[in-house]
Structures are given as structure tokens and as C-alpha cells.
Amino acid sequence: MAVIDVMGLTKKYGSRHPTAALRDVDLRVEEGTVLGLLGENGAGKTTLIKMLAGLLVPDHGSGRVLGYDLLRESRAIRASVSLVAPTADVGLDNNLTVRQNLVFWAPIYGLYGAHARRRIDELLDRLGLREKEHAWPMHISAGQRQRLALARSLLAENRLVFLDEPTNKLDAEGVRSVRTLIADLNRQHGVTIVLTTHVMEEAEELCTEIALLHAGALIRHAETRALVRSLNEERPIEVELAQGSAMPALRPQSFPGAVRVDVKRASGGSGVLLTIWSRDIPSTTPAVVEFVRSQGLEVRRMTSERLTLDDVFRLAARPVGEDDR
Numbered sequence: 001m002a003v004i005d006v007m008g009l010t011k012k013y014g015s016r017h018p019t020a021a022l023r024d025v026d027l028r029v030e031e032g033t034v035l036g037l038l039g040e041n042g043a044g045k046t047t048l049i050k051m052l053a054g055l056l057v058p059d060h061g062s063g064r065v066l067g068y069d070l071l072r073e074s075r076a077i078r079a080s081v082s083l084v085a086p087t088a089d090v091g092l093d094n095n096l097t098v099r100q101n102l103v104f105w106a107p108i109y110g111l112y113g114a115h116a117r118r119r120i121d122e123l124l125d126r127l128g129l130r131e132k133e134h135a136w137p138m139h140i141s142a143g144q145r146q147r148l149a150l151a152r153s154l155l156a157e158n159r160l161v162f163l164d165e166p167t168n169k170l171d172a173e174g175v176r177s178v179r180t181l182i183a184d185l186n187r188q189h190g191v192t193i194v195l196t197t198h199v200m201e202e203a204e205e206l207c208t209e210i211a212l213l214h215a216g217a218l219i220r221h222a223e224t225r226a227l228v229r230s231l232n233e234e235r236p237i238e239v240e241l242a243q244g245s246a247m248p249a250l251r252p253q254s255f256p257g258a259v260r261v262d263v264k265r266a267s268g269g270s271g272v273l274l275t276i277w278s279r280d281i282p283s284t285t286p287a288v289v290e291f292v293r294s295q296g297l298e299v300r301r302m303t304s305e306r307l308t309l310d311d312v313f314r315l316a317a318r319p320v321g322e323d324d325r
């Protein structure tokens, strides 16, 4: 069942010099998906999320979220979804402790008594807030406030959760616990999640699908695996060998995933530069390391390119039909 099914969503902000924040966006998301919305600052991610959560009315377009009409039943949508904005911590009550904030909200989300206590304990533990449960929100760090805002929204146990940059202020530990929580919500409870992030690695780890927004337009929506596969076509591993190294005889067949090998003099130096083009960097890299070691070659530098958001956009903007082979 599609929990999100919208067509032609368009939004312009301002009347004097209107900026098109969203242009004609169609989006369909099946239940149980973790969808990552990626795009540069100002691409329209937050605008789209607010619209899907029933907080912002489109200028044009229509559709349904959880079966409710986007235009006529936005109230019901707002009551049925969770949304955690990057500024959600602003809404915390500073006259209540961390725990009291959650106790206050629990009945509003329909949680009472022992059930509420269990859920609050679980969220405090999982988000690393147990030590701070009796602290005041203004006395905890920005990242801890963000975790508290997340805990508050997740009290609701909704089937559809929107997370706008859920890990942006968090330290490594916080990133790990929030990512695990997101994955568990999805796998154990079947919650559908739409999140935004600027971290490609996060999208790759968590999301089953990725949608790319660029200047208000949805330029690509694909399964993460298919997208990453299409991006991973022929990427270089470079190995620079020290001065005086003999040119080794190399064949791509020596390395799993490799398609081509170039050997030339390193620019400006007297060393040798090997470039191994691979369609499967994770398999090729260890074989290259093993080769270099077994030949006793002296390596000056070895680099293998990692995907960046820039690559995603460069490749995603290619004409239709060139990818998804």
C-alpha cells in the first residue's frame, strides 16, 4: 500500500519575488520504505516534508498521505504522522526536566500509566539520555536537546515519521544511536520513514530508496542499491609507486571488479602511477593491496575515490536512459 501518493506538488514562497521552492513533484512511497531525500541547501527538502506532513499547503498538486486527502484532510494527516524538524528542540518546555517533558507529552499522544513509563524509559535509554533525565533542557547540550525532541516525537508511535536532518548536531555516538533507532523502528515496527540528510553514507546505510531534489524538482527516485550500483561504475583506484620502480605487467583480470588498468609515469616525478578502473571498489581494493605487497612494490600513495553528493548530482543529472543498465 502506498502511504504517500502525491502528484504535481508546486510551491512558490513570497508574492513580490516568488521563488519556486518545489516544481511539479510526483512521489509515491510504499509502506515500510525508508526514503532519503537528498539535495543541496535550498533544494526544497524541508518544503516537501512539511507539505507531506500536512503543515504547508501546496499552490498546485494533489494526492494522499496515509489515505487522507492532502488538501482537504491536512488536519487528520497532522494527527497521524510524526515530524521532527532540525529546530524541534525550540518547542521543549524549559520549566520541565527532560523526563517531565516526555511525561507531559505522553497522554497527548495516547500513552498512559505503565505503558507510557516503559516507552519513556526505552526512549531515554536508546537515545543516551538516561543520565540527563532529571536535568533541565537549557542545561543539556544542543545534541542532547535534539535527541530529546526526537524522543518526544517518537512517543506517538505513528506509522509514518518524517525526520528532517535527524543527525545534524550529533556526535559520533549520537549518530550511531539515532541511526540504530531509525533502522529498528522500520524493521521491527514497520514504520515508514522519510528523512533528509547531507551525508551520503547515512543515506546509503539507512535508506531503501533515495529521491534527489535539485532546485525544487525531483530529478531522480530509485532504490538505493540501484542508484549506488549505477554510481559505482568505473571508478579509479590510484597507486603511485616510488622512484625507480619497474613498470609491473598488469591485467585487469588480476583484480576482481576491475575493467581497465593504466600504467604511466607519475606526473612531475619519476615514479609510476597505476590506475585501476573498477566497477566494484570494495572487492578490487584488497586485491590491489595484496598485489602490491606480494610484488614488494614501494607505494607512495594509494587513493580510491569515495562517492560524494557532487557525484550523485553529476551522475543523476545525466539524460534518462544512460543509467540503470
Ligand SMILES: Nc1ncnc2c1ncn2[C@@H]1O[C@H](COP(=O)(O)OP(=O)(O)OP(=O)(O)O)[C@@H](O)[C@H]1O
Pocket: 013, 014, 019, 020, 021, 039, 040, 041, 042, 043, 044, 045, 046, 047, 048
Ligand atoms: N518561509 C519561507 N519563505 C520564503 N522562502 C522560503 C521559505 N522557506 C523556504 N524558502 C525557500 O524555498 C527554497 C527551498 O527551501 P527548503 O527549506 O525547502 O530547502 P532544503 O532543501 O530543506 O534546504 P536545507 O538543506 O538548507 O535545509 C529555498 O530557496 C528557500 O530559500
Ligand SMILES: [Mg+2]
Pocket: 045, 046, 047, 164
Ligand atoms: Mg531543510
